Amino acid sequence: MLIVVDPHSGVPVYRQIMDQVKFHVASGLLNAGDELPSTRALSSELGINPMTISKAYSYLEREGVVERRPGRPLVVKAFETNQIHDNRINQLRESLAATVTIAKQLGIRNDEAIAVFRELLENEANPQAPDNEGKEQS
Template identity: 45%
Template sequence: MAFPRDPKVLFVVSPSMGIPIYQQLVDQIKRMVASGQLAGGAPLPSVREVAVTLAINPMTVSKAYSLLETQGVLSRRRGMGMVVSQDATGTQAIRDRLALLRPTLERAAEEAAQLHIDHGAAIALFEKVLKGKR
């Protein structure tokens, strides 16, 4: 049990949703890194563990991890599985949390424009939704 502490990381996926499972994992891990929930060097649960827990295909988890490795967010520690990169350029880029939020807001702005919803109404709705979140 000399492993680097129990990685109490939990992922959630919604199968049969529009977004691919591997993509949901990638986004989720990025957000956890950005918010500091996953610090540099922190270990990630093994591919097999995630696969069993979420009842998904191991290859799907592997694809997510590989993608994040390519992007420099995760590193492969031989014999120890994946860990969050210490301060690689990849991780650096993710630290800008606003940048991660922007794409979705841009899509919302696009939709608002096409629906002829003015800025005030759109912002009001966003505020309402944010408050409803908790």
């Protein structure tokens, strides 16, 4: 399982871990029953405080992404198929929330914003027009 921590980003480390685990689950990289690395192993690997890992894991447990069994590593919980889909939608919704805030601050109208989103989606499907993407990221 690939987890990368960037201590310079403004996002708290435990949240970065949570987000990445959730993303891996949503994207199917982690499947139901897969074991998560132990707190110790992950803290040594990433070079971060084990308490932070525990914190991320316990939040994940509370959100129902993983489950704890006594004396065993944490495993990814089994989901219904539609639940997986719901999870993915939720991931997207969280990412877009920030974009919505920016759109509001820039005073962009809702229909314009939706048009930009649609345009980006279509460009992603059609890799011959990378220009727009570049502009958007800068």
